[in-house]
Amino acid sequence: MKKSEEIIKTGENYFLNTYNRYPVVLDHGEGVYLYDIEGKRYLDFFAGIAVYALGHGNREFNEALKGQIDRLLHTSNLFYNEPASKAAEVFCRASGMDRVFFTNSGTEAIEGAIKTARKYAYLKDGGTDHEIISMEHSFHGRSMGALSVTGNPHYREAFGPDIGNIRFASFNDLDSVRKLVNDKTCAIIMETVQGEGGVYPADPDFLKEVRKLCDERDILLILDEIQCGMGRTGSLFAWQSYGVKPDVMTSAKALGCGVPVGAFAMTAKVADHSLVPGDHGSTYGGNPFAATAVLAVFEQYEKLGIVDHVREVAPLLEQALDELKASHACIVDRRGKGLLQALELDRPVAGVIADAREEGLLLISAGANTLRFVPPLTIGREDIQEMKKRLDKVLGKS
Numbered sequence: 001m002k003k004s005e006e007i008i009k010t011g012e013n014y015f016l017n018t019y020n021r022y023p024v025v026l027d028h029g030e031g032v033y034l035y036d037i038e039g040k041r042y043l044d045f046f047a048g049i050a051v052y053a054l055g056h057g058n059r060e061f062n063e064a065l066k067g068q069i070d071r072l073l074h075t076s077n078l079f080y081n082e083p084a085s086k087a088a089e090v091f092c093r094a095s096g097m098d099r100v101f102f103t104n105s106g107t108e109a110i111e112g113a114i115k116t117a118r119k120y121a122y123l124k125d126g127g128t129d130h131e132i133i134s135m136e137h138s139f140h141g142r143s144m145g146a147l148s149v150t151g152n153p154h155y156r157e158a159f160g161p162d163i164g165n166i167r168f169a170s171f172n173d174l175d176s177v178r179k180l181v182n183d184k185t186c187a188i189i190m191e192t193v194q195g196e197g198g199v200y201p202a203d204p205d206f207l208k209e210v211r212k213l214c215d216e217r218d219i220l221l222i223l224d225e226i227q228c229g230m231g232r233t234g235s236l237f238a239w240q241s242y243g244v245k246p247d248v249m250t251s252a253k254a255l256g257c258g259v260p261v262g263a264f265a266m267t268a269k270v271a272d273h274s275l276v277p278g279d280h281g282s283t284y285g286g287n288p289f290a291a292t293a294v295l296a297v298f299e300q301y302e303k304l305g306i307v308d309h310v311r312e313v314a315p316l317l318e319q320a321l322d323e324l325k326a327s328h329a330c331i332v333d334r335r336g337k338g339l340l341q342a343l344e345l346d347r348p349v350a351g352v353i354a355d356a357r358e359e360g361l362l363l364i365s366a367g368a369n370t371l372r373f374v375p376p377l378t379i380g381r382e383d384i385q386e387m388k389k390r391l392d393k394v395l396g397k398s
Protein backbone atom coordinates (compact mmCIF):
# COMPACT_ATOMS: atom_id res chain seq x y z
CA MET A 1 0.00 0.00 0.00
CA LYS A 2 1.26 3.48 -0.84
CA LYS A 3 2.09 5.57 2.21
CA SER A 4 -0.62 8.09 1.31
CA GLU A 5 -3.26 5.35 1.19
CA GLU A 6 -2.22 4.22 4.63
CA ILE A 7 -2.49 7.75 6.05
CA ILE A 8 -5.85 8.30 4.42
CA LYS A 9 -7.15 5.01 5.77
CA THR A 10 -6.02 5.79 9.31
CA GLY A 11 -7.66 9.20 9.13
CA GLU A 12 -10.88 7.72 7.81
CA ASN A 13 -10.91 5.24 10.68
CA TYR A 14 -10.58 7.86 13.39
CA PHE A 15 -11.67 11.32 12.22
CA LEU A 16 -15.23 12.33 12.91
CA ASN A 17 -16.90 12.14 9.54
CA THR A 18 -17.49 15.85 8.88
CA TYR A 19 -15.41 16.42 5.74
CA ASN A 20 -15.33 14.96 2.25
CA ARG A 21 -11.56 15.13 2.11
CA TYR A 22 -9.65 15.02 -1.17
CA PRO A 23 -7.53 11.86 -1.50
CA VAL A 24 -4.26 13.78 -1.22
CA VAL A 25 -1.77 13.80 1.65
CA LEU A 26 0.01 17.13 1.58
CA ASP A 27 3.51 17.15 2.97
CA HIS A 28 5.30 20.45 2.43
CA GLY A 29 5.21 23.62 0.45
CA GLU A 30 7.43 26.11 -1.29
CA GLY A 31 6.19 29.46 -2.49
CA VAL A 32 2.98 28.91 -4.43
CA TYR A 33 3.56 25.18 -4.78
CA LEU A 34 2.57 22.30 -2.50
CA TYR A 35 3.94 18.78 -2.55
CA ASP A 36 2.14 15.62 -1.55
CA ILE A 37 3.81 12.82 0.31
CA GLU A 38 4.65 11.00 -2.93
CA GLY A 39 6.36 14.11 -4.29
CA LYS A 40 3.66 15.28 -6.72
CA ARG A 41 3.70 19.06 -7.13
CA TYR A 42 0.58 21.23 -7.07
CA LEU A 43 0.10 24.85 -8.01
CA ASP A 44 -1.78 26.20 -5.02
CA PHE A 45 -4.76 28.43 -5.88
CA PHE A 46 -6.43 27.31 -2.66
CA ALA A 47 -3.94 28.53 -0.03
CA GLY A 48 -5.56 26.57 2.80
CA ILE A 49 -8.79 28.47 2.04
CA ALA A 50 -7.40 31.97 1.66
CA VAL A 51 -5.05 31.54 4.62
CA TYR A 52 -1.53 31.22 3.22
CA ALA A 53 -1.23 34.78 1.97
CA LEU A 54 2.58 34.76 2.18
CA GLY A 55 2.92 31.51 0.28
CA HIS A 56 4.63 28.48 1.72
CA GLY A 57 7.94 28.53 3.52
CA ASN A 58 8.51 32.25 4.11
CA ARG A 59 11.76 31.93 6.04
CA GLU A 60 11.56 35.08 8.15
CA PHE A 61 7.98 34.32 9.16
CA ASN A 62 8.99 30.79 10.15
CA GLU A 63 12.05 32.01 12.07
CA ALA A 64 9.94 34.48 14.04
CA LEU A 65 7.63 31.65 15.07
CA LYS A 66 10.50 29.36 16.01
CA GLY A 67 12.10 32.09 18.10
CA GLN A 68 8.90 32.64 20.05
CA ILE A 69 8.45 28.88 20.62
CA ASP A 70 11.78 28.83 22.47
CA ARG A 71 10.95 31.97 24.44
CA LEU A 72 7.33 31.62 25.57
CA LEU A 73 4.28 29.99 24.00
CA HIS A 74 1.54 30.96 26.36
CA THR A 75 0.80 33.13 29.37
CA SER A 76 -3.01 33.58 29.74
CA ASN A 77 -4.60 36.93 29.06
CA LEU A 78 -4.36 37.73 32.77
CA PHE A 79 -0.77 38.82 32.05
CA TYR A 80 0.77 41.14 29.51
CA ASN A 81 3.27 39.98 26.94
CA GLU A 82 5.20 41.97 24.37
CA PRO A 83 4.02 40.28 21.14
CA ALA A 84 0.35 40.66 22.11
CA SER A 85 0.61 44.36 23.00
CA LYS A 86 2.52 45.04 19.78
CA ALA A 87 0.16 42.95 17.64
CA ALA A 88 -2.81 44.86 19.07
CA GLU A 89 -1.14 48.17 18.21
CA VAL A 90 -0.23 47.05 14.70
CA PHE A 91 -3.72 45.70 14.02
CA CYS A 92 -5.44 48.88 15.24
CA ARG A 93 -3.13 51.19 13.33
CA ALA A 94 -3.59 49.20 10.13
CA SER A 95 -7.36 48.98 10.41
CA GLY A 96 -8.16 52.34 11.97
CA MET A 97 -10.04 50.49 14.70
CA ASP A 98 -9.34 51.51 18.31
CA ARG A 99 -9.61 48.26 20.28
CA VAL A 100 -9.02 44.65 19.36
CA PHE A 101 -9.61 41.24 20.94
CA PHE A 102 -7.63 38.31 19.52
CA THR A 103 -9.37 34.96 19.11
CA ASN A 104 -8.34 31.50 17.90
CA SER A 105 -10.52 31.41 14.81
CA GLY A 106 -12.85 33.33 12.58
CA THR A 107 -15.96 31.87 14.09
CA GLU A 108 -14.89 33.07 17.53
CA ALA A 109 -14.28 36.55 16.14
CA ILE A 110 -17.90 36.54 14.96
CA GLU A 111 -19.07 35.39 18.40
CA GLY A 112 -17.24 38.35 19.92
CA ALA A 113 -18.75 40.76 17.42
CA ILE A 114 -22.26 39.48 18.16
CA LYS A 115 -21.75 39.76 21.91
CA THR A 116 -20.38 43.27 21.47
CA ALA A 117 -23.46 44.35 19.50
CA ARG A 118 -25.90 42.81 21.95
CA LYS A 119 -24.15 44.38 24.93
CA TYR A 120 -23.99 47.78 23.24
CA ALA A 121 -27.75 47.69 22.68
CA TYR A 122 -28.42 46.29 26.15
CA LEU A 123 -26.59 49.21 27.76
CA LYS A 124 -28.82 51.61 25.85
CA ASP A 125 -32.25 50.21 26.72
CA GLY A 126 -31.81 47.17 28.99
CA GLY A 127 -33.49 44.94 26.45
CA THR A 128 -32.42 41.34 25.89
CA ASP A 129 -34.37 40.71 22.71
CA HIS A 130 -32.37 42.71 20.19
CA GLU A 131 -32.28 41.68 16.56
CA ILE A 132 -29.42 41.27 14.13
CA ILE A 133 -29.81 41.58 10.39
CA SER A 134 -27.58 39.33 8.33
CA MET A 135 -27.43 38.54 4.59
CA GLU A 136 -28.62 35.59 2.59
CA HIS A 137 -25.80 33.43 1.21
CA SER A 138 -23.42 34.75 3.83
CA PHE A 139 -20.95 32.61 5.72
CA HIS A 140 -19.74 33.53 9.19
CA GLY A 141 -18.67 30.24 10.79
CA ARG A 142 -19.86 27.08 12.47
CA SER A 143 -20.31 27.82 16.18
CA MET A 144 -23.92 28.41 17.25
CA GLY A 145 -23.73 32.21 17.18
CA ALA A 146 -21.81 32.40 13.91
CA LEU A 147 -24.01 29.71 12.42
CA SER A 148 -27.12 31.63 13.44
CA VAL A 149 -26.06 34.61 11.31
CA THR A 150 -24.92 32.41 8.41
CA GLY A 151 -27.32 32.83 5.50
CA ASN A 152 -27.29 29.25 4.29
CA PRO A 153 -30.31 27.37 5.70
CA HIS A 154 -28.73 24.06 4.78
CA TYR A 155 -25.90 24.64 7.29
CA ARG A 156 -28.32 25.68 10.05
CA GLU A 157 -31.28 23.40 9.62
CA ALA A 158 -30.40 20.43 11.84
CA PHE A 159 -28.99 22.52 14.66
CA GLY A 160 -31.92 24.64 15.77
CA PRO A 161 -32.91 26.49 17.72
CA ASP A 162 -30.40 29.14 16.73
CA ILE A 163 -29.50 32.08 18.99
CA GLY A 164 -32.70 33.80 17.92
CA ASN A 165 -33.75 37.20 16.61
CA ILE A 166 -31.73 36.96 13.41
CA ARG A 167 -33.29 38.34 10.21
CA PHE A 168 -31.95 37.75 6.73
CA ALA A 169 -31.93 40.39 4.00
CA SER A 170 -30.80 39.97 0.38
CA PHE A 171 -27.23 41.03 -0.10
CA ASN A 172 -26.92 44.22 -2.18
CA ASP A 173 -30.66 44.92 -1.87
CA LEU A 174 -31.09 48.00 0.30
CA ASP A 175 -34.89 47.79 0.45
CA SER A 176 -34.73 44.28 1.83
CA VAL A 177 -32.52 45.60 4.64
CA ARG A 178 -34.72 48.65 5.29
CA LYS A 179 -37.78 46.43 5.65
CA LEU A 180 -36.15 44.48 8.47
CA VAL A 181 -34.86 47.42 10.50
CA ASN A 182 -36.83 48.27 13.63
CA ASP A 183 -36.23 49.60 17.15
CA LYS A 184 -34.80 46.27 18.25
CA THR A 185 -32.15 46.07 15.54
CA CYS A 186 -28.73 46.20 17.18
CA ALA A 187 -26.48 45.24 14.27
CA ILE A 188 -26.21 44.57 10.58
CA ILE A 189 -23.56 42.00 9.73
CA MET A 190 -22.13 41.16 6.33
CA GLU A 191 -18.99 40.12 4.54
CA THR A 192 -17.59 43.02 2.55
CA VAL A 193 -17.08 40.47 -0.21
CA GLN A 194 -19.09 37.27 0.23
CA GLY A 195 -16.65 34.37 -0.07
CA GLU A 196 -18.11 30.95 0.64
CA GLY A 197 -21.52 31.96 -0.74
CA GLY A 198 -20.21 32.39 -4.27
CA VAL A 199 -17.80 35.37 -4.28
CA TYR A 200 -20.04 38.45 -4.46
CA PRO A 201 -18.54 41.87 -3.67
CA ALA A 202 -20.80 44.37 -1.92
CA ASP A 203 -22.08 47.13 -4.21
CA PRO A 204 -20.42 50.38 -3.17
CA ASP A 205 -23.79 52.16 -3.04
CA PHE A 206 -25.34 49.38 -1.00
CA LEU A 207 -22.57 49.49 1.57
CA LYS A 208 -22.69 53.30 1.79
CA GLU A 209 -26.47 53.30 2.25
CA VAL A 210 -26.32 50.59 4.91
CA ARG A 211 -23.69 52.67 6.71
CA LYS A 212 -26.03 55.67 6.56
CA LEU A 213 -28.94 53.61 7.85
CA CYS A 214 -26.80 52.38 10.75
CA ASP A 215 -25.73 55.93 11.58
CA GLU A 216 -29.31 57.21 11.57
CA ARG A 217 -30.50 54.53 13.99
CA ASP A 218 -27.35 53.88 16.05
CA ILE A 219 -27.15 50.33 14.69
CA LEU A 220 -23.69 48.73 14.61
CA LEU A 221 -22.30 47.81 11.22
CA ILE A 222 -20.24 44.62 11.54
CA LEU A 223 -18.06 43.82 8.54
CA ASP A 224 -16.69 40.29 8.33
CA GLU A 225 -13.24 40.55 6.74
CA ILE A 226 -12.16 37.04 7.66
CA GLN A 227 -11.77 35.95 4.04
CA CYS A 228 -11.73 39.18 2.03
CA GLY A 229 -9.43 41.07 4.41
CA MET A 230 -5.65 41.07 4.87
CA GLY A 231 -4.92 42.46 1.45
CA ARG A 232 -6.73 39.91 -0.64
CA THR A 233 -8.89 42.38 -2.51
CA GLY A 234 -6.23 45.04 -3.03
CA SER A 235 -6.56 47.03 0.19
CA LEU A 236 -5.53 45.73 3.59
CA PHE A 237 -9.21 45.46 4.50
CA ALA A 238 -11.78 45.37 1.74
CA TRP A 239 -13.94 48.06 3.38
CA GLN A 240 -11.05 50.51 3.13
CA SER A 241 -11.56 50.61 -0.64
CA TYR A 242 -15.27 51.46 -0.21
CA GLY A 243 -14.77 54.51 1.95
CA VAL A 244 -17.08 52.95 4.52
CA LYS A 245 -15.87 52.21 8.04
CA PRO A 246 -17.51 49.53 10.17
CA ASP A 247 -18.20 49.91 13.88
CA VAL A 248 -16.98 46.37 14.48
CA MET A 249 -14.91 44.18 12.17
CA THR A 250 -13.65 40.63 12.19
CA SER A 251 -10.47 39.11 10.80
CA ALA A 252 -8.84 35.65 10.75
CA LYS A 253 -7.59 33.32 7.96
CA ALA A 254 -4.59 35.23 6.50
CA LEU A 255 -4.15 37.17 9.76
CA GLY A 256 -2.02 34.29 11.07
CA CYS A 257 -0.96 32.82 7.72
CA GLY A 258 -1.38 29.32 9.12
CA VAL A 259 -1.22 29.97 12.85
CA PRO A 260 -4.77 29.84 14.24
CA VAL A 261 -5.63 33.41 15.17
CA GLY A 262 -8.55 35.73 14.58
CA ALA A 263 -9.64 39.13 15.83
CA PHE A 264 -12.63 41.32 16.39
CA ALA A 265 -12.00 45.01 16.61
CA MET A 266 -14.10 48.11 17.11
CA THR A 267 -14.18 51.86 17.35
CA ALA A 268 -13.59 53.58 20.67
CA LYS A 269 -17.25 54.54 20.87
CA VAL A 270 -18.34 50.90 20.72
CA ALA A 271 -15.51 49.70 22.97
CA ASP A 272 -16.43 52.26 25.63
CA HIS A 273 -20.08 51.17 25.61
CA SER A 274 -20.00 47.39 25.41
CA LEU A 275 -17.75 44.69 26.81
CA VAL A 276 -16.13 45.11 30.23
CA PRO A 277 -13.96 42.78 32.34
CA GLY A 278 -15.82 39.51 32.90
CA ASP A 279 -17.89 39.81 29.71
CA HIS A 280 -15.59 37.91 27.39
CA GLY A 281 -12.41 35.88 27.44
CA SER A 282 -10.30 33.18 25.85
CA THR A 283 -7.60 30.97 27.33
CA TYR A 284 -5.49 30.91 24.19
CA GLY A 285 -6.77 33.96 22.32
CA GLY A 286 -3.85 36.08 21.14
CA ASN A 287 -1.26 34.21 23.16
CA PRO A 288 2.41 35.11 22.60
CA PHE A 289 2.78 32.54 19.82
CA ALA A 290 -0.35 33.63 17.92
CA ALA A 291 0.51 37.30 18.45
CA THR A 292 4.02 36.71 17.11
CA ALA A 293 2.42 35.27 13.98
CA VAL A 294 0.25 38.38 13.57
CA LEU A 295 3.26 40.65 14.02
CA ALA A 296 5.37 38.64 11.59
CA VAL A 297 2.56 38.63 9.03
CA PHE A 298 2.28 42.42 9.15
CA GLU A 299 6.07 42.73 8.97
CA GLN A 300 6.23 40.56 5.86
CA TYR A 301 3.30 42.41 4.28
CA GLU A 302 5.22 45.64 4.74
CA LYS A 303 8.55 44.26 3.58
CA LEU A 304 7.20 42.46 0.52
CA GLY A 305 4.69 45.17 -0.37
CA ILE A 306 1.95 42.54 -0.46
CA VAL A 307 -1.01 44.88 -0.89
CA ASP A 308 0.60 46.77 -3.79
CA HIS A 309 1.54 43.44 -5.32
CA VAL A 310 -2.08 42.29 -5.15
CA ARG A 311 -3.14 45.44 -7.00
CA GLU A 312 -0.57 44.67 -9.66
CA VAL A 313 -1.35 41.02 -10.27
CA ALA A 314 -5.12 40.97 -9.69
CA PRO A 315 -5.87 42.44 -13.14
CA LEU A 316 -3.72 39.67 -14.66
CA LEU A 317 -5.77 37.03 -12.87
CA GLU A 318 -9.00 38.70 -13.97
CA GLN A 319 -7.75 38.78 -17.53
CA ALA A 320 -6.71 35.11 -17.47
CA LEU A 321 -10.11 34.12 -16.11
CA ASP A 322 -11.91 36.29 -18.67
CA GLU A 323 -9.92 34.58 -21.43
CA LEU A 324 -10.89 31.18 -20.07
CA LYS A 325 -14.51 32.32 -20.05
CA ALA A 326 -14.26 33.47 -23.65
CA SER A 327 -12.99 30.08 -24.78
CA HIS A 328 -15.19 27.76 -22.69
CA ALA A 329 -18.96 27.94 -23.12
CA CYS A 330 -19.51 26.14 -19.78
CA ILE A 331 -18.31 29.27 -17.93
CA VAL A 332 -21.25 31.60 -17.38
CA ASP A 333 -19.73 34.29 -15.14
CA ARG A 334 -16.46 35.68 -13.82
CA ARG A 335 -16.64 37.86 -10.75
CA GLY A 336 -14.69 38.90 -7.69
CA LYS A 337 -12.38 41.53 -6.29
CA GLY A 338 -8.59 41.39 -6.26
CA LEU A 339 -7.27 37.90 -5.64
CA LEU A 340 -10.68 36.66 -4.50
CA GLN A 341 -12.14 35.55 -7.81
CA ALA A 342 -14.70 33.09 -9.10
CA LEU A 343 -15.79 31.38 -12.29
CA GLU A 344 -19.37 30.20 -12.29
CA LEU A 345 -20.07 27.21 -14.49
CA ASP A 346 -23.33 25.93 -15.94
CA ARG A 347 -22.75 22.68 -14.03
CA PRO A 348 -21.36 21.40 -10.71
CA VAL A 349 -17.62 22.00 -10.38
CA ALA A 350 -16.68 18.97 -8.26
CA GLY A 351 -15.46 17.06 -11.33
CA VAL A 352 -13.44 20.02 -12.56
CA ILE A 353 -11.78 20.40 -9.17
CA ALA A 354 -10.85 16.69 -9.14
CA ASP A 355 -9.49 16.85 -12.70
CA ALA A 356 -7.54 20.02 -11.89
CA ARG A 357 -5.96 18.23 -8.95
CA GLU A 358 -4.83 15.46 -11.31
CA GLU A 359 -3.30 18.23 -13.45
CA GLY A 360 -1.48 19.54 -10.38
CA LEU A 361 -3.72 22.53 -9.71
CA LEU A 362 -5.50 23.02 -6.39
CA LEU A 363 -8.82 24.87 -6.53
CA ILE A 364 -11.79 25.16 -4.21
CA SER A 365 -15.48 25.70 -4.85
CA ALA A 366 -17.79 28.43 -3.55
CA GLY A 367 -21.17 26.78 -3.92
CA ALA A 368 -21.90 23.81 -6.19
CA ASN A 369 -21.34 25.53 -9.56
CA THR A 370 -18.61 28.02 -8.73
CA LEU A 371 -14.83 27.70 -8.79
CA ARG A 372 -13.06 29.95 -6.30
CA PHE A 373 -9.56 31.32 -6.84
CA VAL A 374 -7.80 32.33 -3.61
CA PRO A 375 -4.07 31.94 -4.32
CA PRO A 376 -1.26 33.07 -2.04
CA LEU A 377 -1.00 36.86 -2.40
CA THR A 378 2.62 36.42 -3.51
CA ILE A 379 1.47 34.88 -6.77
CA GLY A 380 3.30 36.04 -9.92
CA ARG A 381 2.47 36.51 -13.58
CA GLU A 382 3.94 33.10 -14.56
CA ASP A 383 1.88 31.34 -11.88
CA ILE A 384 -1.30 32.86 -13.27
CA GLN A 385 -0.38 31.78 -16.79
CA GLU A 386 0.42 28.29 -15.51
CA MET A 387 -2.94 28.09 -13.73
CA LYS A 388 -4.67 29.20 -16.92
CA LYS A 389 -2.86 26.58 -18.99
CA ARG A 390 -3.77 23.76 -16.62
CA LEU A 391 -7.38 24.83 -16.16
CA ASP A 392 -7.79 25.33 -19.90
CA LYS A 393 -6.75 21.73 -20.41
CA VAL A 394 -9.13 20.48 -17.73
CA LEU A 395 -12.11 22.48 -19.05
CA GLY A 396 -11.33 21.27 -22.58
CA LYS A 397 -11.98 17.74 -21.38
CA SER A 398 -15.31 18.34 -19.65
Ligand SMILES: *Cc1c(COP(=O)(O)O)cnc(C)c1O
Pocket residue numbers: 105106107108110139140141142191195196224225226227228252253262
Ligand atom coordinates in the same frame (compact mmCIF):
# COMPACT_ATOMS: atom_id res chain seq x y z
C1 LIG B 1 -13.76 31.15 7.10
C2 LIG B 1 -14.73 32.19 7.45
C3 LIG B 1 -15.28 32.28 8.74
C4 LIG B 1 -14.99 31.27 9.82
O1 LIG B 1 -13.65 31.25 10.18
P1 LIG B 1 -13.04 29.97 10.93
O2 LIG B 1 -11.62 30.36 11.22
O3 LIG B 1 -13.18 28.80 10.00
O4 LIG B 1 -13.82 29.76 12.17
C5 LIG B 1 -16.13 33.33 9.01
N1 LIG B 1 -16.43 34.25 8.07
C6 LIG B 1 -15.91 34.19 6.83
C7 LIG B 1 -16.26 35.25 5.84
C8 LIG B 1 -15.06 33.15 6.46
O5 LIG B 1 -14.59 33.08 5.23
